[in-house]
Amino acid sequence: MSELLKNVVEExxxxxxxxxxxxxxxxxxxxxxxxxxxxxFVDAVSRFRSQIRYCKRCNNLSDDELCPICSDPRRDRTxxxxxxxxxxxxxxxxxxxxxxxxxxxxGVISPMQGVGPSDLGIDMLVDNVAxxxxxxxxxxxxTSLECxxxxxxxxxxxxxxxxxRITTIARGIGFGDEIxxxxxxxxxxxxxxxxxx
Amino acid sequence: MSELLKNVVEExxxxxxxxxxxxxxxxxxxxxxxxxxxxxFVDAVSRFRSQIRYCKRCNNLSDDELCPICSDPRRDRTxxxxxxxxxxxxxxxxxxxxxxxxxxxxGVISPMQGVGPSDLGIDMLVDNVAxxxxxxxxxxxxTSLECxxxxxxxxxxxxxxxxxRITTIARGIGFGDEIxxxxxxxxxxxxxxxxxx
Numbered sequence: 001m002s003e004l005l006k007n008v009v010e011e012x013x014x015x016x017x018x019x020x021x022x023x024x025x026x027x028x029x030x031x032x033x034x035x036x037x038x039x040x041f042v043d044a045v046s047r048f049r050s051q052i053r054y055c056k057r058c059n060n061l062s063d064d065e066l067c068p069i070c071s072d073p074r075r076d077r078t079x080x081x082x083x084x085x086x087x088x089x090x091x092x093x094x095x096x097x098x099x100x101x102x103x104x105x106x107g108v109i110s111p112m113q114g115v116g117p118s119d120l121g122i123d124m125l126v127d128n129v130a131x132x133x134x135x136x137x138x139x140x141x142x143t144s145l146e147c148x149x150x151x152x153x154x155x156x157x158x159x160x161x162x163x164x165r166i167t168t169i170a171r172g173i174g175f176g177d178e179i180x181x182x183x184x185x186x187x188x189x190x191x192x193x194x195x196x197x
Numbered sequence: 198m199s200e201l202l203k204n205v206v207e208e209x210x211x212x213x214x215x216x217x218x219x220x221x222x223x224x225x226x227x228x229x230x231x232x233x234x235x236x237x238f239v240d241a242v243s244r245f246r247s248q249i250r251y252c253k254r255c256n257n258l259s260d261d262e263l264c265p266i267c268s269d270p271r272r273d274r275t276x277x278x279x280x281x282x283x284x285x286x287x288x289x290x291x292x293x294x295x296x297x298x299x300x301x302x303x304g305v306i307s308p309m310q311g312v313g314p315s316d317l318g319i320d321m322l323v324d325n326v327a328x329x330x331x332x333x334x335x336x337x338x339x340t341s342l343e344c345x346x347x348x349x350x351x352x353x354x355x356x357x358x359x360x361x362r363i364t365t366i367a368r369g370i371g372f373g374d375e376i377x378x379x380x381x382x383x384x385x386x387x388x389x390x391x392x393x394x
Contacts, residue, residue: 001265001287002258008245011238016226017219024284029213030246038246041208042239048205049227052327061199068198087221090198 059104059121059129061086069093069101076100078135080128082154084108084147088140100138103128108146109153117153126157129164139168145184243308254325256301256318266290266298273297277288277325279351281305282345287338297335300325303336305347314350323354326361336365340382 012023030038054060055067062068069089079100083089084107085127085158092098105120128134137158141147155166172190173182182190200220204226227235234341252264260267266272268285273293276297280286281304289295302317325331338344352363369387370379379387
């Protein structure tokens with residue numbers, strides 16, 4: 001078997017969720033694209049890995065010292081939304097309905113996986129709250145035990161700022177979701193937090 | 198959003214079967230690998246696309262003019278196996294039970310998709326049979342209408358060589374497969390071609 005093919009299949013197989021069959025399919029697909037297109041792919045991957053930075057204010061991925069959101073003067077610096085992953089920022093931004101700033105944890109506190117507060121840039125978050133005019137911190141993170149622990153830890157660290165309101169996003173049954181398929185915690189929560197119609 | 202991230206997500210999304218969510222996951226995975234590892238990935242992709250060739254004798258992917266199989270003097274040149282894809286060669290080779298040579302069509306005749314005999318290297322195949330001492334051509338390709346058409350076309354082209362035996366791989370119920378889940382054509386064929394126990 002061709003060494004060039006063997007290498008590329010092996011490299012694709014190292015990506016998460018890509019088995020040998022998919023790796024072969026991806027490799028064969030490269031032959032259907034022009035050399036210029038493949039170079040463009042390769043270049044995007046290479047530049048991303050070597051040039052990407054973390055925003056020094058919010059820990060989001062960034063091309064520069066500050067990410068486009070932190071450096072945008074139109075963003076509302078009084079509201080700070082705490083998310084777990086870069087993808088969460090993208091999802092919230094795509095709604096166009098949030099105008100505040102973010103803090104990207106990059107994970108949650110997990111002693112099992114050796115992830116502690118220092119890995120999540122929580123000092124940076126506290127500094128932001130201390131120095132800026134932040135008036136509300138919104139938690140837009142999960143509901144697992146690790147997520148809860150992380151939220152309690154951050155809340156404790158923010159205890160010195162009693163004027164800062166701490167909130168979490170609403171939980172309930174999603175628009176278009178079937179009640180039949182919702183889990184019992186969600187249904188219970190949705191009933192307890194019912195709103196006037 | 199970071200331009201570097203946007204570019205890499207877009208490039209991954211162009212791969213077959215990769216949506217935006219998977220593309221983001223793959224991109225974030227790159228940050229967990231060392232720069233050297235990512236360069237190795239990028240290099241394998243780039244070299245594969247720019248340096249890979251097609252074996253001038255069997256149309257398989259190759260690093261050189263002839264693929265490792267065609268240039269191996271221990272292979273039996275009297276038996277030629279016709280397959281559709283490079284992956285099929287890999288599957289057959291992995292069994293270690295075939296010692297002949299191959300012809301890789303790279304597809305099947307499909308007027309709908311504009312694929313004709315000239316796209317499948319069938320002249321090359323006929324030349325191989327004409328010039329070499331090929332005594333058997335084995336079809337190891339699918340059972341769709343296009344595959345059948347391709348087999349009939351090749352058979353017709355080989356009509357000048359009445360001494361060459363033309364065979365197809367056996368069809369039946371796979372080892373470990375449940376009869377319950379086999380399609381009716383396979384069951385019918387398996388019954389009609391039953392063997393003495």
